Amino acid sequence: MSTILAIESSCDDTSAAICTQGRVVCNVIANQTVHRQYGGVVPELASRAHMQNILPVVQQALHKAGLAPQQLDAIAFTQAPGLIGALLVGSSFAKSMALALQKPLIAVHHMQAHVLANLISQPQPSFPFLCLTVSGGHTQIVLCHSPLSMEVLGQTIDDAAGEAFDKIAKLLGLPYPGGPLIDLNAATGQPEFVFAEPQVPDLNFSFSGLKTSVLYFLQKQERLNPAFVAQNLSNLCASVQHTIVSILLKKLKKAAEQTGIKQVCLAGGVSANSGLRTAFEQLGLQQGWQTYVPAFEYCTDNAAMIAITAHYKFEAQEFSALSASPSPRAQW
Ligand code: KG4
Ligand code: ZN
Numbered sequence: 001m002s003t004i005l006a007i008e009s010s011c012d013d014t015s016a017a018i019c020t021q022g023r024v025v026c027n028v029i030a031n032q033t034v035h036r037q038y039g040g041v042v043p044e045l046a047s048r049a050h051m052q053n054i055l056p057v058v059q060q061a062l063h064k065a066g067l068a069p070q071q072l073d074a075i076a077f078t079q080a081p082g083l084i085g086a087l088l089v090g091s092s093f094a095k096s097m098a099l100a101l102q103k104p105l106i107a108v109h110h111m112q113a114h115v116l117a118n119l120i121s122q123p124q125p126s127f128p129f130l131c132l133t134v135s136g137g138h139t140q141i142v143l144c145h146s147p148l149s150m151e152v153l154g155q156t157i158d159d160a161a162g163e164a165f166d167k168i169a170k171l172l173g174l175p176y177p178g179g180p181l182i183d184l185n186a187a188t189g190q191p192e193f194v195f196a197e198p199q200v201p202d203l204n205f206s207f208s209g210l211k212t213s214v215l216y217f218l219q220k221q222e223r224l225n226p227a228f229v230a231q232n233l234s235n236l237c238a239s240v241q242h243t244i245v246s247i248l249l250k251k252l253k254k255a256a257e258q259t260g261i262k263q264v265c266l267a268g269g270v271s272a273n274s275g276l277r278t279a280f281e282q283l284g285l286q287q288g289w290q291t292y293v294p295a296f297e298y299c300t301d302n303a304a305m306i307a308i309t310a311h312y313k314f315e316a317q318e319f320s321a322l323s324a325s326p327s328p329r330a331q332w
Contacts, residue, residue, distance in 0.1 A: 002073045002314045005061065005097070006307035007054070009090030010082025010110050011137070012041045014053035016061035017303035018072075022311045024120050026064035027297060027304035028057050039176045040166070047085035054093050061303075069101055074319070076310030079107035080327040081137070087326035095322050106310040107320040112150055113305040114267040115142050117294040120308050125263040125292045132252045134276070135268035135301075136162035136177070139205050139248070141255045147312035153255050154203025161244055162270045164207035168214050168240050172229055182237045183273050189234030191242035193217070198247070203255050210243060241275045248276065249283055256287060265292040269300040 001021050008015040012035055017027040030053040035041045062069065077094035078087060091107075098105040115131045118124060130153075131142045139156040159167065162179055169178020174185075195213050198206040221228040229236065256264060266280055271293055284291035298304055313319075 002311065003067065003071060004074045004076055004106070004307055004310045004314060005058070005072050006076040006108070006303045006310050007058065007090045007094050008078045008110075008301055008303040008306045009050045009054065009086050010078045011086060011301055012046050012049070013301040014050050014057050014090075015301065015303035016054075016058045017307040018061050018065040018067065019304070019307035019311050022308065024304045024307060026061050027302055028061045028064065029297070029302055030057050036176055039170060041083070043083045043085055046083055047089055050086055050089035054089060058093070069097065072101065072103055074098075074104045074106050074310065074314055075101070076106040076108050076306055076313075078110045078113070078306055078326075079320075079324060080109060081329055082110060082326070084326065084328045087328070091324075091326045099322060104314075104319040105322060105324065106313045106318070107324045108306045108309045108313070110306075111138055111140065111142075113309040115144055115150060115265070116147060116309045116312070117267050117298040117302075117305040118265045118292050119147065120298050120304055121295055123292065125265055125290065127263075128261055129263035129265055129292075130252070130255055130259065130261050131265040131267050132248060132271075133267040134161040134248060134270035136160060136166065136179075138268065139207070141203050141252060143255075143259060143261070147309070148316060148318070153259075154205065154251060156205040156207060157200065158206050158208040159211065161205070161207060161248060162268070164211055164244055165240075165270065165273075167211050171211070171215055171218060172233065172236060179270060179273065182241055183275065185234045185237035186241040186275060189236070189238030191239040192235050193239035195239065195243045197243060197250075203251050203258075205247060205251060207244070207247070210240075210247075214240060241273065245273070245276045245279050249279055253283060253287065256289065262287070262289045263292075264289045267294060267299065271299045272296055
């Protein structure tokens with residue numbers, strides 16, 4: 001029996017979760033609202049907020065699980081990728097606990113954890129499976145052979161899908177983070193504006209061109225009608241969402257065809273998008289896939305996904321030295 005405390009602090013959510021023998025017992029998340037007024041995450045403010053939140057969040061997780069720190073078998077933390085100052089808060093806290101309690105330390109890769117969020121609840125995909133991980137910082141198609149063996153088949157060469165949602169939302173005058181607001185407005189609109197999809201080879205993605213073409217389109221329309229955005233907000237949101245979803249799913253379909261795999265998952269914050277979820281389910285039915293999407297609280301950044309990944313690492317006895325340093329880059 002292993003009981004693991006996991007800490008996630010890679011961006012703007014401070015989270016602590018506990019899992020016992022691969023079952024998530026609790027998942028506490030403190031969101032940082034301070035960034036909204038700046039239209040994006042301010043790294044320095046994120047680090048400070050993590051410093052304020054981390055102790056109460058960990059204490060709450062232990063309280064919810066009804067555990068004393070001495071009952072933990074290991075302490076896990078997000079090692080990479082992320083904002084370095086934010087990662088340092090979580091990793092230093094985890095190391096201090098591991099040292100004080102004399103328990104093993106487990107370093108977890110945030111992107112692997114997003115994929116393994118699909119193993120938290122039932123039903124679960126069987127191996128090998130494909131996962132489209134779409135978040136504010138990353139867009140990847142991952143081939144998952146086993147919990148600790150994954151291969152990136154394709155990824156964005158510039159902006160991430162969530163970044164595209166947020167940056168285009170900003171062009172439309174929506175506050176940060178704009179992705180959920182595009183989703184909300186798209187529900188009452190039609191995708192009547194057509195934006196060109198980028199031609200990127202292999203299974204890679206590009207989203208920076210879409211942002212630029214929306215910008216030029218809006219500038220042109222607003223010269224003719226200054227109220228264009230206000231008058232067409234729902235249709236603009238539906239069109240942008242339709243284009244992003246189409247770019248994502250075309251590559252996912254290609255990956256499934258190339259690998260012959262029919263177990264297909266979504267992961268990451270953008271998998272909360274209703275247009276993506278619906279189109280993914282429809283494509284899955286059409287292609288004869290078995291499709292999986294984690295519960296919403298495990299799609300956006302959370303420590304439960306770090307805990308489940310740490311569970312597999314614990315089983316494999318993959319522990320880290322106290323000198324394991326966090327890294328802003330995404331090496332696997
Ligand atoms: O995985 P996540 O919580 O954090 C990162 O690791 O980046 O993803 C956050 C991203 C943001 O870009 C946010 O706008 C986007 O997920 N997002 C959405 C929706 N909910 C969250 N994008 C589109 N539609 C949504 N419903
Ligand atoms: Zn993430």
